[in-house]
């Protein structure tokens with residue numbers, strides 16, 4: 289069961305990180321344990337983990353995808369200044385237009401884009 293071993297290693301890495309990491313970062317980290325793993329295999333396993341609901345993705349405005357092993361409902365803020373991704377334990381309430389109309393919500397993802405506090409201050413100071 290080589291495949292599930294690789295997938296477990298990738299999942300364990302993401303769950304230990306509590307951060308948002310790119311596929312190449314995952315690749316570099318997992319390669320220390322599984323030296324012959326390929327980047328393609330990492331991408332394939334990441335895709336499977338997303339499908340299984342074990343990890344989630346966050347997309348930046350310039351379409352970079354980051355992987356998050358923290359799957360409890362939370363909201364992301366992506367800063368366009370420093371490119372950091374922030375987690376907020378904030379749940380949006382689905383609008384009654386959806387819930388009242390017999391639609392079954394299975395997942396929800398909100399991403400806010402803008403400038404974080406540090407970058408806003410830098411902008412104000414004209415740095």
Ligand SMILES: [Zn+2]
Nearest residue numbers: 367370404407
């Ligand atoms: Zn920032």
Ligand SMILES: [Zn+2]
Nearest residue numbers: 356358364375
């Ligand atoms: Zn997150």
